[in-house]
Ligand SMILES: Cc1cc2nc3c(=O)[nH]c(=O)nc-3n(C[C@H](O)[C@H](O)[C@H](O)COP(=O)(O)O)c2cc1C
């Protein structure tokens with residue numbers, strides 16, 4: 001279970017993303033804090049507590065709330081802090097508190113988000129572009145945080161030196177006590193008296209009098225009232241008139257909260273008598289990416305991180321590979337049929353099909369039969385075992401003799417794709433190979449020559465997979481060929 005407090009949305013956003021990735025619930029602590037409700041909180045999986053950083057520490061009211069509230073269920077607890085870039089002692093504070101409560105502290109993460117403390121000129125607001133950049137980076141970090149939590153790992157963050165603590169420890173209480181007056185808050189004619197500011201104040205500092213907010217103290221300067229007012233009717237002295245009232249919703253309106261979970265959605269397709277695992281990531285025209293012999297979809301991780309902005313990247317583990325069901329025999333024709341069946345299963349049209357090595361062979365075979373494949377890109381593919389350079393063929397044969405791995409036998413015995421089959425490919429095609437590829441250049445040239453709408457590109461300095469496996473270079477090549485960049 002993920003519990004969070006958030007004034008201007010940064011922490012809520014992170015908490016919800018992490019909860020979605022973990023497939024667990026997400027609860028806002030605002031109501032409990034406001035109502036001094038210290039009844040037990042419960043989580044059967046490890047607790048994840050998310051909070052912003054105030055003056056280099058956890059907000060005092062979040063700390064006091066956690067101090068007084070019993071945590072039932074799991075003994076493990078993770079913390080996630082969002083800040084404008086400096087989380088100071090928040091982690092060590094959380095650790096000490098949780099250890100006192102007898103919890104197993106699993107570490108904390110610090111996420112750099114846009115700064116929201118608009119009532120002070122000491123902290124300049126984060127520029128718009130930088131806000132977007134930080135939010136996008138935070139989304140990636142949330143996925144990484146969730147992945148660590150999912151596998152029971154520990155979160156780690158920057159070490160805080162004793163000298164920093166020596167400054168923060170006196171600085172925080174002095175700042176909090178003397179530098180956060182509420183007397184400068186005032187309301188303009190735009191106020192409609194909706195009362196939202198009073199509802200979001202964690203310290204119940206705002207009362208509505210004659211349908212106007214009135215501030216009292218102590219105030220945490222959390223920014224929930226001034227940045228959350230739907231009419232932007234609250235100002236602070238003469239500091240905020242010309243400042244944007246920060247709220248993450250302004251930036252994520254067109255980025256649905258559940259996008260990262262969707263980005264990495266995927267599943268298992270029951271097709272052709274077997275189970276094919278696949279991941280789906282991104283938005284746009286469907287792009288199926290087929291890995292090579294003995295690999296799985298993860299070789300495309302770097303490429304997908306780029307391509308997902310323009311394409312829905314669908315990366316299967318081919319039969320007998322990765323998380324797909326094991327098979328007794330391997331044939332390229334079966335793998336090609338799996339591609340067609342996956343297209344049926346997902347209801348795709350106008351597919352871009354990219355295949356590397358063995359994936360390239362299946363891609364050629366699939367494209368020869370399936371007109372829904374509108375664009376074809378193959379890298380390091382061969383249409384006959386003779387297309388592989390002799391030294392590599394000998395190596396594969398020897399490896400097979402020792403391991404009896406049927407996947408190696410596949411490369412020695414197949415494919416046998418004819419020129420007529422290649423001539424049936426209607427898709428716009430790009431045939432790639434590295435200059436130092438294990439496929440002969442002549443063979444690659446012949447493949448490109450046999451496909452009616454094919455272009456050939458031999459990549460200087462590259463070998464069989466150097467530009468593809470865990471590489472962004474292939475993403476740039478695909479983008480250029482597809483003219484999306
Ligand atoms: C009172 C106050 C103090 C802050 N102090 C720090 C700080 O010490 N270091 C920092 O990097 N950001 C600081 N910030 C920025 C916030 O931690 C950051 O913007 C956070 O993500 C806001 O979270 P929220 O949108 O969930 O409320 C402070 C913000 C406020 C309101």
Ligand code: SF4
Pocket residue numbers: 187190191192193194195196197198211212213228229230231232233234
């Ligand atoms: S939230 Fe804004 S509009 Fe609503 S009562 Fe408060 S100041 Fe007025």
Ligand code: SF4
Pocket residue numbers: 182200201202203204205206215218219220221222223224225226
């Ligand atoms: S009055 Fe102070 S504590 Fe209450 S919402 Fe406004 S800034 Fe936060």
